[in-house]
Amino acid sequence: MYEIRFHGRGGQGAVTASKILATAAFLESKWVTSFPFFGTERRGAPVTAFTRVDDRRIELRSQIYEPDAVVVLDKSLMDLVNVTEGLKSDGVIIVNGKDGNLKEAGRFKVGYVDATSIALRNGLGDPAHPIVNTAILGAFAKVSDLVTLQSIKNATYDTTPSKKKENVNAVQEAYEETELN
Amino acid sequence: MTGNEAVAMGVKLSRVKVVAAYPITPQTTIVEKLAEMVANGDLDSKFIEVESEHSAMSSVTASEITGVRSYTASSSHGILYMHEALHWAAGMRVPLVMSVVNRAIGPPWNIWGEQTDTFNQRDTGWMQIYCETNQEAMDSIMLGYKIAENKKILLPVMNMLDAFTLSHTSEPVEIRNEKTAADYLGDLDLDFKLDFNNPASYGSLASPDSPFMEMKRDMRDSMYNAVGTIKNEISSFNELFDADLPGLTENFMMEDADYALVTAGAISSTAKYTVRKMRERGQKVGLIRLYFYRPFPAEEILKAVKGLKALGVVERNLSFGQRGPTFEDVVSSLYGRVNIPIRDYVVGLGGRDVRVKDYEKMFENLIEGNNEIDWINVEVK
Numbered sequence: 001m002y003e004i005r006f007h008g009r010g011g012q013g014a015v016t017a018s019k020i021l022a023t024a025a026f027l028e029s030k031w032v033t034s035f036p037f038f039g040t041e042r043r044g045a046p047v048t049a050f051t052r053v054d055d056r057r058i059e060l061r062s063q064i065y066e067p068d069a070v071v072v073l074d075k076s077l078m079d080l081v082n083v084t085e086g087l088k089s090d091g092v093i094i095v096n097g098k099d100g101n102l103k104e105a106g107r108f109k110v111g112y113v114d115a116t117s118i119a120l121r122n123g124l125g126d127p128a129h130p131i132v133n134t135a136i137l138g139a140f141a142k143v144s145d146l147v148t149l150q151s152i153k154n155a156t157y158d159t160t161p162s163k164k165k166e167n168v169n170a171v172q173e174a175y176e177e178t179e180l181n
Numbered sequence: 182m183t184g185n186e187a188v189a190m191g192v193k194l195s196r197v198k199v200v201a202a203y204p205i206t207p208q209t210t211i212v213e214k215l216a217e218m219v220a221n222g223d224l225d226s227k228f229i230e231v232e233s234e235h236s237a238m239s240s241v242t243a244s245e246i247t248g249v250r251s252y253t254a255s256s257s258h259g260i261l262y263m264h265e266a267l268h269w270a271a272g273m274r275v276p277l278v279m280s281v282v283n284r285a286i287g288p289p290w291n292i293w294g295e296q297t298d299t300f301n302q303r304d305t306g307w308m309q310i311y312c313e314t315n316q317e318a319m320d321s322i323m324l325g326y327k328i329a330e331n332k333k334i335l336l337p338v339m340n341m342l343d344a345f346t347l348s349h350t351s352e353p354v355e356i357r358n359e360k361t362a363a364d365y366l367g368d369l370d371l372d373f374k375l376d377f378n379n380p381a382s383y384g385s386l387a388s389p390d391s392p393f394m395e396m397k398r399d400m401r402d403s404m405y406n407a408v409g410t411i412k413n414e415i416s417s418f419n420e421l422f423d424a425d426l427p428g429l430t431e432n433f434m435m436e437d438a439d440y441a442l443v444t445a446g447a448i449s450s451t452a453k454y455t456v457r458k459m460r461e462r463g464q465k466v467g468l469i470r471l472y473f474y475r476p477f478p479a480e481e482i483l484k485a486v487k488g489l490k491a492l493g494v495v496e497r498n499l500s501f502g503q504r505g506p507t508f509e510d511v512v513s514s515l516y517g518r519v520n521i522p523i524r525d526y527v528v529g530l531g532g533r534d535v536r537v538k539d540y541e542k543m544f545e546n547l548i549e550g551n552n553e554i555d556w557i558n559v560e561v562k
Contacts, residue, residue: 019351026353035350038292059454061346061447062536 002146003064006049007083008073013133016159017071018049020137024147024155025053033058046077053146069144072096073115073132084108094139096132099181110181111143113174121173122166134160134167138174149175184347187315187354188280188340189214191322192252193224194362195278199251201229201240206292207344208256208282215252234259238266238279245275246383248374250326252277256344257284257298264302270337271306272400273383276329276369277337278322279307283446283497284344285531293532294344296446297498300506306400307339308407309474311445313431315354317472318342320426323357324418326366331414334407336400343447343497344532357422365421404476411473429478431470432485434460438467439490440547443482443511445471448497448528448535455540466544471507479514486519491547494525497535522550528557 008014022034115135125131218224325338496505
């Protein structure tokens, strides 16, 4: 079983990101679950979302405490939340930002991507509220080999209610621009 | 799809003609989806916006009694506000189906998962189903109407799914064939209904020497006797749709188990995961999951516990001044027939996560025979 934890703020699309990733794995004939943990359902409040992927029906329904991968949609959250808590020693972490000051980063496979600029360039959200969920998944495809870039693109196209092409472009651009650290 | 989307799809497949509901988190997205289906013309149904849950239940009771299949959904304080109307629906033998997304009851205010809201409705005369997966959440709507509308039963069905753990969790669900579903349920056919051409009255005054008591006994008998019909209907459903519904209970790795837990709802999944893990370590543990809670599957539990050394009952609900309702039901089902230690554990109130280590603790407690632990994952001050 592969477990991914998303950290974002309300409105950035963390819940949708967890759903698109689950859909991508589902398209590759995997069993998946995707679920949010809502604190307060407000724009800007910290949101956690989870995706599980396995070859068999997934019975575990508790939250994810020891993820294989962590996806951070908003770098400012790293001052509030210990995003690498429980992350497996060979785990993957994707950060929306040009670089970062991750503690113990050496233990993990880290990918940085400026998902905010990519989202805005593609008209996803506005400068105050960029919707970075699809761009960050392009970075995920680059750093992790859980699912293919094509499946992420297909899932993005199927799942997003509008601006389908722009979202798929954001995935592709993020894939190309992600820097491994 | 999410649990709430699966429920809405189950309602659509059941060709419900009237929906009346009042929104409450975490039920809201069921009703939103149904409103969208009606607006788009995907569901040929009348959508009634009401000002409260009491009115929602009263509206669907009234529409159902005219012979029109009807539906509502609620949660937590909404279902509490509906309580009086629940007795009316069941007492007038109206075969409604309602979904309840189980949510904690305040104070303190809390929108997360817990089953106290529907265990509170145990004595209203509604049948109760607790779903473990989104697939079950969809299938149980259709099964619910089939059983409720059976002329030997004619009692409403309450279909439960846990807040967020199912309602807002996406997982693969197979959407049943629309034509097969339509043939399966047919149209609602009531022998007695409100009809302008044959005027009749429902729920009028009944004095002590009227058949009031006999009517209540008939209702009680119908619920008890529903067990056989339910078993047959589940088998037929599974055959027709190639589905995987359990019996009134599901026995998981019970064949040679020494110790077992009883659970209901989506927290059963993590319990199964734990049982599998402990089995790999050679520990003979198992799980009995309640799919139906009313009628209570007493005989199924009696059969399942044969050979056990101890049994634990997991309550995601709270009763004050006595033990939990499931514990009492299990003990009374086994009284004088099986003599093993039975303990109860309170878990997951107010949405507190129920984890593998919590189930391991309960099993270890059962194995050690330690009587002192009954609240799980609680800070003691």
